[in-house]
Amino acid sequence: MCADDDSILDDDNLYRRVPDVQIVPDDNTGELRPTSKAFQNESGQKAMSVSHALKLEKHGGKPHDLIRNYPHCCLASITAGLTRTHNQIVYYDEIEEDISHTHVEGKKTKGCRRTFSKQAVWIIPPNSA
Amino acid sequence: MRSNALSYALSTHGCSGYQTINEGLPFSIFEQSLPVWQSEVYSQILKLLQLEENWDSYGAKKISISAAKAMFSVLSNLMLDDTPPPTIVPTSSGVLQAEWHTRNIDLEMEVISDSVIDVYFEDHNSQISKIEEELRVDLTKLGECIKLLTSRA
Numbered sequence: 001m002c003a004d005d006d007s008i009l010d011d012d013n014l015y016r017r018v019p020d021v022q023i024v025p026d027d028n029t030g031e032l033r034p035t036s037k038a039f040q041n042e043s044g045q046k047a048m049s050v051s052h053a054l055k056l057e058k059h060g061g062k063p064h065d066l067i068r069n070y071p072h073c074c075l076a077s078i079t080a081g082l083t084r085t086h087n088q089i090v091y092y093d094e095i096e097e098d099i100s101h102t103h104v105e106g107k108k109t110k111g112c113r114r115t116f117s118k119q120a121v122w123i124i125p126p127n128s129a
Numbered sequence: 130m131r132s133n134a135l136s137y138a139l140s141t142h143g144c145s146g147y148q149t150i151n152e153g154l155p156f157s158i159f160e161q162s163l164p165v166w167q168s169e170v171y172s173q174i175l176k177l178l179q180l181e182e183n184w185d186s187y188g189a190k191k192i193s194i195s196a197a198k199a200m201f202s203v204l205s206n207l208m209l210d211d212t213p214p215p216t217i218v219p220t221s222s223g224v225l226q227a228e229w230h231t232r233n234i235d236l237e238m239e240v241i242s243d244s245v246i247d248v249y250f251e252d253h254n255s256q257i258s259k260i261e262e263e264l265r266v267d268l269t270k271l272g273e274c275i276k277l278l279t280s281r282a
Contacts, residue, residue: 017185017186017187019184019185019186021176021177021180021184021218021219022185022218022219024216024218024228024230025216025230026230027230027231027232028230028231028232028233028234028235028253029230035216035218035226035228035237036237036249037218037219037220037221037226037239038185040220040221042187042188042221043188043189043190043221043222043223048187049187069186070186072184073185073186109261110237110247110249110261111249111261114235114237114249
């Protein structure tokens with residue numbers, strides 16, 4: 001298990017791609033939002049992949065770069081602080097295709113995933129990707 | 130006579146996959162006067178069965194026929210004719226989740242198998258207490274949630 005990286009501040013935004021099949025209408029709020037299942041650890045893994053917004057920007061990247069190869073995806077954002085309040089640890093995990101790739105590691109209960117889903121802010125919303 | 134949604138699903142995705150899904154289901158797709166939810170759920174699931182591996186860009190598994198059958202089976206046991214249709218979403222592990230966010234109710238049920246269902250239920254009018262648990266075999270609680278969802282105007 002890796003350690004939480006405190007150089008990633010609580011206010012830092014973490015971007016997560018959301019495929020169109022994981023966007024649900026919420027008639028209670030009148031909005032389209034990611035399903036809670038969009039904030040799940042990768043199948044068989046302990047962590048969920050995100051991209052660190054500031055690191056992406058620092059290296060000249062833009063939010064649209066993250067979905068360029070995924071035409072059916074939108075982009076949502078949650079803060080590192082929100083994930084930490086649900087017992088997650090956050091650390092950089094640079095990969096070849098995304099220098100800002102970051103892991104949010106920890107057990108994601110249904111309540112935790114629902115909170116991420118409800119608190120998520122669209123960076124590239126549906127119908128604009 | 131098939132509903133419009135069902136006809137659309139058949140024309141879009143072809144009959145072969147559809148017939149495969151229909152095998153062993155507790156109702157016939159050719160029954161007259163299908164409840165709205167049945168045809169809508171069919172249509173949604175047919176679309177999700179077309180997803181390729183890695184459909185979420187993070188390595189998600191393909192949705193299996195057995196996951197589709199399990200969802201139909203559970204819904205058929207719980208839904209009333211006039212229950213509003215859920216939104217069906219795929220999960221990265223290759224199973225399906227049904228969701229309702231309407232009538233001041235949030236209900237999510239991930240059908241892990243015919244008899245194991247992960248449920249989140251929240252009634253913002255507080256008629257039924259919040260539920261967040263994995264139900265096994267006894268789906269009475271979930272049935273009560275669906276009845277409330279159906280009856281609330």
